[in-house]
Amino acid sequence: xxxxxxxxxxxxxxxxxxxxxxxxxxxxxxxxxxxxxxxxxxxxxxxxxxxxxxxxxxxxxxxxxxxxxxxxxxxxxxxxxxxxxxxxxxxxxxxxxxxxxxxxxxxxxxxxxxxxxxxxxxxxxxxxxxxxxxxxxxxxxxxxxxxxxxxxxxxxxxxxxxxxxxxxxxxxxxxxxxxxxxxxxxxxxxxxxxxxxxxxxxxxxxxxxxxxxxxxxxxxxxxxxxxxxxxxxxxxxxxxxxxxxxxxxxxxxxxxxxxxxxxxxxxxxxxxxxxxxxxxxxxxxxxxxxxxxxxxxxxxxxxxxxxxxxxxxxxxxxxxxxxxxxxxxxxxxxxxxxxxxxxxxxxxxxxxxxxxxxxxxxxxxxxxxxxxxxxxxxxxxxxxxxxxxxxxxxxxxxxxxxxxxxxxxxxxxxxxxxxxxxxxxxxxxxxxxxxxxxxxxxxxxxxxxxxxxxxxxxxxxxxxxxxxxxxxxxxxxxxxxxxxxxxxxxxxxxxxxxxxxxxxxxxxxxxxxxxxxxxxxxxxxxxxx
Amino acid sequence: xxxxxxxxxxxxxxxxxxxxxxxxxxxxxxxxxxxxxxxxxxxxxxxxxxxxxxxxxxxxxxxxxxxxxxxxxxxxxxxxxxxxxxxxxxxxxxxxxxxxxxxxxxxxxxxxxxxxxxxxxxxxxxxxxxxxxxxxxxxxxxxxxxxxxx
Numbered sequence: 046x047x048x049x050x051x052x053x054x055x056x057x058x059x060x061x062x063x064x065x066x067x068x069x070x071x072x073x074x075x076x077x078x079x080x081x082x083x084x085x086x087x088x089x090x091x092x093x094x095x096x097x098x099x100x101x102x103x104x105x106x107x108x109x110x111x112x113x114x115x116x117x118x119x120x121x122x123x124x125x126x127x128x129x130x131x132x133x134x135x136x137x138x139x140x141x142x143x144x145x146x147x148x149x150x151x152x153x154x155x156x157x158x159x160x161x162x163x164x165x166x167x168x169x170x171x172x173x174x175x176x177x178x179x180x181x182x183x184x185x186x187x188x189x190x191x192x193x194x195x196x197x198x199x200x201x202x203x204x205x206x207x208x209x210x211x212x213x214x215x216x217x218x219x220x221x222x223x224x225x226x227x228x229x230x231x232x233x234x235x236x237x238x239x240x241x242x243x244x245x246x247x248x249x250x251x252x253x254x255x256x257x258x259x260x261x262x263x264x265x266x267x268x269x270x271x272x273x274x275x276x277x278x279x280x281x282x283x284x285x286x287x288x289x290x291x292x293x294x295x296x297x298x299x300x301x302x303x304x305x306x307x308x309x310x311x312x313x314x315x316x317x318x319x320x321x322x323x324x325x326x327x328x329x330x331x332x333x334x335x336x337x338x339x340x341x342x343x344x345x346x347x348x349x350x351x352x353x354x355x356x357x358x359x360x361x362x363x364x365x366x367x368x369x370x371x372x373x374x375x376x377x378x379x380x381x382x383x384x385x386x387x388x389x390x391x392x393x394x395x396x397x398x399x400x401x402x403x404x405x406x407x408x409x410x411x412x413x414x415x416x417x418x419x420x421x422x423x424x425x426x427x428x429x430x431x432x433x434x435x436x437x438x439x440x441x442x443x444x445x446x447x448x449x450x451x452x453x454x455x456x457x458x459x460x461x462x463x464x465x466x467x468x469x470x471x472x473x474x475x476x477x478x479x480x481x482x483x484x485x486x487x488x489x490x491x492x493x494x495x496x497x498x499x500x501x502x503x504x505x506x507x508x509x510x511x512x513x514x515x516x517x518x519x520x521x522x523x524x525x526x527x528x529x530x531x532x533x534x535x536x537x538x539x540x541x542x543x544x545x546x547x548x549x550x551x552x553x554x555x556x557x558x559x560x561x562x563x564x565x566x567x568x569x570x571x572x573x574x
Numbered sequence: 575x576x577x578x579x580x581x582x583x584x585x586x587x588x589x590x591x592x593x594x595x596x597x598x599x600x601x602x603x604x605x606x607x608x609x610x611x612x613x614x615x616x617x618x619x620x621x622x623x624x625x626x627x628x629x630x631x632x633x634x635x636x637x638x639x640x641x642x643x644x645x646x647x648x649x650x651x652x653x654x655x656x657x658x659x660x661x662x663x664x665x666x667x668x669x670x671x672x673x674x675x676x677x678x679x680x681x682x683x684x685x686x687x688x689x690x691x692x693x694x695x696x697x698x699x700x701x702x703x704x705x706x707x708x709x710x711x712x713x714x715x716x717x718x719x720x721x722x723x724x
Contacts, residue, residue: 400606
């Protein structure tokens with residue numbers, strides 16, 4: 046049996062025995078083959094001494110069992126690493142950030158506690174996947190939609206806690222922003238509820254986020270401070286219709302007014318679905334990779350020669366047909382003054398969906414979970430040689446035409462210079478409405494030398510982004526310290542405040558040590574000296 | 575060793591709750607709307623029902639007979655028509671081979687833990703995927719036409 050660093054074999058064995066008595070022997074995993082199923086399958090440290098490996102895994106079934114496990118760990122200083130379904134692939138999977146931690150696997154806590162049709166909300170445990178909730182809504186004939194990330198097997202709770210995003214209407218795409226009410230087991234085993242959940246007898250836990258006083262839900266986002274055991278979400282009442290439309294503009298210089306106008310229209314609720322920006326004239330063989338944007342004269346020359354538009358701004362409308370058609374009319378009026386503008390209605394779908402619609406639609410735009418995204422790794426596009434996985438590089442960049450062009454060029458050049466291969470690259474993802482997220486997917490191989498070079502290169506790209514004022518919002522464990530370091534205002538006050546909170550709420554430092562660059566006191570000394 | 579490789583891309587899905595729902599409750603009110611399950615399967619022998627449920631819940635979202643799915647599309651490229659691309663059409667796998675890939679993963683398909691597929695469920699799954707095609711509910715014509723080979 047592996048043993049966490051700093052914990053004696055006898056103490057660990059004693060702790061494991063107590064955990065077994067809490068959750069049942071069959072739900073405590075200590076053999077290598079069982080514990081190996083918790084490795085980060087896409088790790089950039091695969092097979093190396095520094096790979097983040099668990100010492101054991103424990104899978105409680107309910108809150109009381111979570112409390113018992115946390116108390117057993119806290120009494121002995123055993124590090125724990127909670128995961129919901131452990132499918133956060135590309136961002137660390139189910140492996141702990143601090144090697145030797147015991148993974149607290151919450152997959153068995155899979156109750157859908159409530160779906161409230163009137164309030165369009167739900168309350169779920171962390172083991173509930175998007176597939177589970179979708180199935181439940183289908184089986185019960187619900188009129189509510191969930192908002193899903195790309196792979197459907199992930200946890201609603203876990204994805205929200207890691208700040209995942211989706212594809213439907215603006216209020217639901219940011220999954221942490223769509224949460225309403227958290228229950229968490231704290232490091233001492235005490236049970237905590239945020240918002241209206243703190244008021245016994247309240248019927249508004251999933252209706253009003255704040256409760257009274259400072260809003261503490263954020264303590265649990267990408268955090269080291271608690272084990273979330275319940276979470277509420279706001280759901281999307283199924284609209285009457287869906288319509289996807291696009292506007293094509295003909296000049297490089299149109300990018301700035303395009304983004305500004307899209308912002309005004311989205312923030313003004315003229316369209317409520319996810320917008321995107323593409324470039325027909327720059328489209329190459331692989332539609333998943335946005336090409337480097339050339340200088341204005343060159344781009345305009347290509348537009349003239351090919352007849353392809355410089356930019357295509359796409360948007361989605363959800364709502365009653367007559368309303369969204371009127372909204373689309375208004376969008377066309379607002380773009381009419383652009384020289385050579387072209388408008389296109391790409392798809393109109395009456396809802397609810399019929400089974401025959403399933404082949405025609407992009408499922409995630411309709412809140413339907415699937416695993417189709419994984420086809421990009423199995424030769425879905427281009428001549429992509431199947432890798433052993435991927436990592437995501439996800440930087441927040443300004444939502445402006447200038448920001449879009451600059452980030453595209455800087456990142457494409459940085460990746461080329463530092464030999465970072467890409468199989469997906471998009472400079473303007475809009476899960477969140479007020480910024481762009483620059484997403485890059487980088488293939489990973491179970492090859493130590495390749496991984497060593499990749500780690501060095503990614504660290505350089507993180508630095509380059511930081512120099513431009515762009516920070517990652519999420520990243521794999523191997524880069525979490527570096528990314529947190531980049532948020533360096535006032536001598537890294539962000540990390541220092543997080544550390545003070547950590548010391549107050551988890552003085553023994555047992556929970557999620559090192560997650561997103563926040564380490565407990567006993568592992569911190571010297572790290573940032 | 576081609577026969578020893580099952581997949582690329584990911585198997586899939588979610589937890590015990592939905593698995594129970596799938597095996598114990600009525601189908602969705604809107605058939606054809608699910609992205610779990612394998613609509614190509616006909617009647618399965620009763621002794622294989624549990625294994626089919628595990629397959630439909632965890633494997634089918636990537637490996638059902640649909641060439642667009644990650645696992646099926648990857649195996650289609652890999653085998654170039656020598657073997658069926660869809661798992662449920664294969665009759666060359668043994669129980670140990672299937673269990674190995676479920677617990678160890680391959681390429682993009684991460685391993686499946688015991689909190690997802692228990693040992694008992696893995697046994698039922700491998701029973702199902704090694705049973706004669708007719709007992710699984712496979713239409714023999716589908717082996718040639720749906721997600722198969724070239």
